[in-house]
Amino acid sequence: MVSxxxxxxxxEIKSWQSRPxxxxxxxxxxxxxxxxxxxxxxxxNRAAYVVLGVTVEGKKEIxxxxxxxxxxxxxxxxxxxxxxxxxxxxxxxxxxDGLAGIKEAIQAAFPNSEIQRCVIHQLRNCFKYVSYKHxxxxxxxxxxxxxxxxxxxxxxxxxxxxxKWQGQYPYAIKSWENNWDVLSPFxxxxxxxxxxxxTTNIIEGxxxxxxxxxxxxxxxxxxxxxxxxxxxxxxxxxxKWTQRYKxxxxxxxxxxx
Numbered sequence: 001m002v003s004x005x006x007x008x009x010x011x012e013i014k015s016w017q018s019r020p021x022x023x024x025x026x027x028x029x030x031x032x033x034x035x036x037x038x039x040x041x042x043x044x045n046r047a048a049y050v051v052l053g054v055t056v057e058g059k060k061e062i063x064x065x066x067x068x069x070x071x072x073x074x075x076x077x078x079x080x081x082x083x084x085x086x087x088x089x090x091x092x093x094x095x096x097d098g099l100a101g102i103k104e105a106i107q108a109a110f111p112n113s114e115i116q117r118c119v120i121h122q123l124r125n126c127f128k129y130v131s132y133k134h135x136x137x138x139x140x141x142x143x144x145x146x147x148x149x150x151x152x153x154x155x156x157x158x159x160x161x162x163x164k165w166q167g168q169y170p171y172a173i174k175s176w177e178n179n180w181d182v183l184s185p186f187x188x189x190x191x192x193x194x195x196x197x198x199t200t201n202i203i204e205g206x207x208x209x210x211x212x213x214x215x216x217x218x219x220x221x222x223x224x225x226x227x228x229x230x231x232x233x234x235x236x237x238x239x240k241w242t243q244r245y246k247x248x249x250x251x252x253x254x255x256x257x
Contacts, residue, residue, distance in 0.1 A: 020087045021053075022087070029096070030052075030099070048066070054196070059245070060245070063083060067230075073100075093115075119146050158176070210230065
């Protein structure tokens with residue numbers, strides 16, 4: 001009975017996934033949430049890649065949810081081209097995690113967009129390589145980097161941090177240094193815009209809502225069953241998204257400068 005009822009929403013899901021989108025999104029966030037799915041008698045990891053946009057009016061919108069096994073340049077280029085096919089012409093700022101191939105795909109599909117990697121995720125990755133006894137001091141030193149008023153001062157603070165810690169934690173330093181080009185764009189913008197773009201917290205909040213409902217389902221019997229569940233939960237969550245982004249008028253004015 002449940003299966004027959006959920007079968008009815010398959011056309012609804014397809015229609016939602018292909019619906020026309022806005023021409024411009026000021027921010028687009030992309031990140032993954034992982035599930036286990038049974039396929040051909042085996043249990044495999046599946047990622048649900050969520051694409052969340054902020055409209056010109058300052059409202060959040062789920063642009064799509066794509067289920068896949070491994071991210072890659074080709075995968076992400078397909079996702080981004082699909083957004084373009086649905087009417088998206090321009091994205092000012094992409095805020096993403098360090099997903100494989102995503103930077104190159106964005107550069108190919110939306111060459112004029114800013115790409116900002118999530119600073120919070122990058123910090124967490126760095127901290128994995130730091131001894132607990134040094135973590136508080138290391139974190140304080142890094143705070144001077146990502147809270148710097150501009151990129152020039154951030155660079156100066158990073159060089160201080162590098163000379164102090166590189167001998168003990170070279171990988172933590174290198175991981176930041178190698179990705180500076182996608183970690184530093186937010187320095188170009190005023191604080192209200194920085195608060196939005198330098199972290200993917202907005203999409204993590206959405207993921208928490210998904211987990212509340214899906215946590216009792218440890219393994220999904222198929223990709224389709226996972227897709228149905230994510231769609232139904234998503235529709236319930238977005239009903240509550242009636243408010244504009246906090247201080248949106250100020251953000252919009254700063255974006256237009």
